[in-house]
Amino acid sequence: MAAPLSTTPLHAGMKARVSRITQSGSHSRRLVEMGLVVGTEFEVLKVAPLGDPIEIGLRGYRLCLRRKEAEFLEVEAVG
Amino acid sequence: MALVGNPNSGKTTLFNALTGASQKVGNYPGVTVERISGEIKIGSRRVEVIDVPGLYSLQAISDDERVALGVLESSPDLVVCVVDAPNLERNLFLLSQLAERGIPLMVAMTMTDFLEKAGDRIDLSRLSNLLGVEVTAVVAHKSRGVRDLVDAIDRNLSQPRRSTIPSFRPDAITLRASSIRERLLRIGLDVRQTEIADAISGSSNELLARLDAYPEIAAEIVAARENRDAVVSGDAHADAAERYAWASMVARACLSAGGRGVRSVSDRVDQILTHRVFGFAIFVGIMYLVFQSIYTLAEPAMDGIQFCSQKLGDWVAPMLSRWPVVQSAVVDGLIAGIGSVMVFLPQIVILFFFIAVLEGSGYLARAAFMMDRLLGWCGLNGRAFIPLLSSFACAIPGIMAARVIPDSRSRLATILVAPLMSCSARLPVYLLMIGAFIEPRFGPAWAGFALFAMHFLGLLIAIPVVWILNRGVLKGKRLPFLLELPPYQWPKWRDVFLAMYLRGKVFVTIAGTTIVAMSIIIWALLYFPRSDARVQQYRSEFRGAVASARPDLSEESYVEMRQIEDSYLGRFGKTIEPAFRPAGFDWRISTAILAAFPAREVVVPSLGIIFSLGKNQDEASMDLRKALMTAKRPDGSPLLTTYTAVGVMVFFALCAQCFSTLAIAKRETNSVWWPLFMFGYMSTLAYLGACFVHLLERMFG
Incomplete structure (x- = not known):
């Protein structure tokens, strides 16, 4: 099921897909520019000890982001 | 190009x-x-x-x-x-x-x-x-x-070539742009369609500025910009999705995978370096190594620079002995000023060596990843870690290192609190006061604790300061914290050495101008007014009454002390004495604070002169410690108690008395207001801190 990245339970090794972006400001623009457009699949590589930030792998590179700053990114688990 | x-x-x-x-x-x-x-x-x-x-x-x-x-x-x-x-x-x-x-x-x-x-x-x-x-x-x-x-x-x-790939702008913007282009052509203006599209999508204001003479067309562009979101049919990120679709198509067409994983070695290294338990231990170990190296490697170089500037002064002084004013201006003002600034150069160069190595190897991004939660809680982000840690050695490279933070508000917040971290130049003040007032009375354990507490104080104060800054002057939208984690690789040595060279050059350029000028101004305020008649007067004062009352003083150091007391700076120190009364400081301390405006470590030799011991006193001097312990106010009460000594330390822990830091902050923020703000808030905190300690003394002392 699709849910915001900030509330989706995540664990290292899981794969997910961006299903919707619910905001259009410069905040979400940044994430989109880094390649997190709708339909992009990514792998959760690491979750920092207190749940934030997380490290994901997408489009052949690795990106670190804060879950609570990505509440407008709806994702769904894949596979 | x-x-x-x-x-x-x-x-x-x-x-x-x-x-x-x-x-x-x-x-x-x-x-x-x-x-x-x-x-x-x-x-x-x-x-x-x-x-x-x-x-x-x-x-x-x-x-x-x-x-x-x-x-x-x-x-x-x-x-x-x-x-x-x-x-x-x-x-x-x-x-x-x-x-x-x-x-x-x-x-x-x-x-x-x-x-x-x-x-x-x-x-x-x-x-x-x-x-x-x-x-x-x-x-x-x-x-x-x-x-x-x-x-x-x-x-x-x-023979320039331009790309032939199609435009990814939403069709609606392209249409609007092409109709505006036709209108412009009719009035004889040939403007590229991409420029108009940029003006509509809001990424450029150049065109609007050029269309001042044609308000109707400018208004049309502004109108198109205002309902851009409606025009782009709800999804503002449509072009980005199309760009990425195109990018992955091109990448598929041009890349052929060989089967072996691209990052296998890097991945294995990463497994260890960011491991939940070992990762943190390794991180602490690396930071300890960096920090220790800055101290130990820089120290001989710093001693060398100090030695050279002193020898240079000794060598130049006799040549100018016929003109005492020039002699003092060159030796005590210019050479001492340049020396006190150059002393920071080894720390800066060594620190930038480590930053360039850590950055070039890809470890810096991992360190930011690991520290983000902790610093995020304080209102900063993971990238602020290196600047703040560096500032415990010296705030100058710390402020310069804040460039790694892309968000301008987070960078400013980091720059503004970096000088609160207790730098190595505060150490002489701590050692002097602890050596005179804490160690003899409470023993080495408390002395160690006091030293630790002084280093911790700035860090502790920085948290509420950032909190207030984020809700006050630096309020506003932050960019999200996004950090690419590049694969590990060996640092490129040419990049490392160029970074050291360029940062060193930036510092020397600034030091060579503003900071030296400041040192000379302070020298002049301490030197003038001076005349033979005054010296004669001081000498007769000494021979008349002082010599018999204070047999421990030499005539020369008494004259030096009187000269400072009567200098413009000394007079100013006396004028503002009432302002420092709530902190329990008298004119001797307030003058030493003023004299240490360009660099706080100058307070130790300044106290040496003020307490009639001559200018060659350092923090380990037993004479200076004794003079501080036995100094009396006119009413016979001791000038400094344990509380006042702590007050002096708190003052120097929190104040911004380092002109080099302010000059670098001016360069890095590209404004005179931020360093003034820094000086203002830190001096206020320092003053309030010292007053608070004196208040405790009045309540419990």
């Missing part, structure tokens, strides 16, 4: 390989973005190369992007887009934005060696065909292909 590319794309390495030490570092007007430029020689021509700050997109959200757009709008003869091969897809996103601006463009493909190692292949001629511009492979740190690249630059400068 402009060099544009993603961060971590090898752009800086390439720039260094092309321009070497011919680089110039300046500031773009009005923003805190550095302008780095250099020269390459092609045949007999000299070509200026601008190293545009690394960016992922041309959206004009951050200062870096606005600067990049400015450079592109200044119509450079050629834009070289640096694309790193393993990250082709994401790099093509920026390339697509560059391409649609219709500027002369070519591609420099870096890190093809990474691909080869993994067994992958990239088809450069196919990529070149798909993009419509020349693509040249270059492995900059091995100088392989640099020659080819220079030849390609030469070719493209004489």
Whole structure:
């Protein structure tokens, strides 16, 4: 099921897909520019000890982001 | 010629390989973005190369992007887009934005060696065909292909090529732009469609400024901009999705995977370095090593510089003995001023060595990843870690290192609290006061605790300061914290040494002007007014009454003390004495504080002169400790108690008495207001802190 990245339970090794972006400001623009457009699949590589930030792998590179700053990114688990 | 590319794309390495030490570092007007430029020689021509700050997109959200757009709008003869091969897809996103601006463009493909190692292949001629511009492979740190690249630059400068890829702007904007273009053509203005589209999408205001004489057309563009979101049918990110769809298509067409994983070695290293338990231990170990090295490696060099400036003073002094004013101005003002500034150079250069190594190897990004939660809780972000840690050695390199923070508000917050971290220049003050008042009375355990507490104080105060800054002057929207974690690799030594050289040069340039001027002003305030008649008067004072009352004083040091007391600075110190009364300081302490305005460590020799011991006193001096312990006020009560001594330490822990720091903050924030603000808030905190300690004394002492 699709849910915001900030509330989706995540664990290292899981794969997910961006299903919707619910905001259009410069905040979400940044994430989109880094390649997190709708339909992009990514792998959760690491979750920092207190749940934030997380490290994901997408489009052949690795990106670190804060879950609570990505509440407008709806994702769904894949596979 | 402009060099544009993603961060971590090898752009800086390439720039260094092309321009070497011919680089110039300046500031773009009005923003805190550095302008780095250099020269390459092609045949007999000299070509200026601008190293545009690394960016992922041309959206004009951050200062870096606005600067990049400015450079592109200044119509450079050629834009070289640096694309790193393993990250082709994401790099093509920026390339697509560059391409649609219709500027002369070519591609420099870096890190093809990474691909080869993994067994992958990239088809450069196919990529070149798909993009419509020349693509040249270059492995900059091995100088392989640099020659080819220079030849390609030469070719493209004489015969520029523009990309043939389609525009990704939403059709609605393109339509609007083309209708506006026709209207402009009718009134005889030929404007490129991309420029109009930029004006509508809001990434440029250049065109609007040029259309001052045609308010109707300008109004149409503004109207189109205002209902842009409606025009783009709800999804503002549609163009980005299309760009990425195109990018992955191009990448699939040009890359052939060899099967071996690209990052297997890097991945294994990462497993250990960011391991939940070992990772943190390794991190603490590396930071400890960095910090210890700054202290131990810098110390002999700092002693050497101090020794040299003293010897230089001793050597110059006799030559000027016929003109005592000039002699003192040169020896005590100029040479001592330059010396006190140059002393910081070893720390700066060594620190930038470590920063460049950590950054070049990819570890810095991991450290930021690990520290983000902790610093995020304080209102900063993971990237603030290195600047703040460095500031415990010296705030100057700490403030310079804050450049790694892309969000301008977070960077300012980090710069503003960096000097609260207790730097090595505060150590003499702590050691003097602890040695005189804490250790003899409470023993070495409490002395150690006091030293630790003083180092902790600034860190503790910084948390509420950031909290208030974030809700006050630095209020506003932050960019999200996004951090690319590049693969681990060996640092490129040329990049490391160029970083050390350039940062050192920046510091010396600033030190050579403002800071030395400041030292001379303070010298003059301490020296004048001075006359033979006054000296005679001091001598007779000494011979009359003082010598019998204080047999421990020498005539010379008494004269020196009286000269400071009667100097402009001493008079000022006495005038503001009432202001320092709530802190329990008398004119002797307040004058020492004023004299230490350019550099807080000067307070120790200043106290030496004020307590009639001569200027060659250091923090380990038993005479100075004794003088502080036995000093009396006119009413016979002791000048300094344990509380007042703690008050002095608190004052120096929190104050901004370091002109070098303020001068660097001015450069790094590109404004005089932020350093003034820094000085203002820190001095207020220092004063309130000292008053608070005195209040405790009145309540419990």
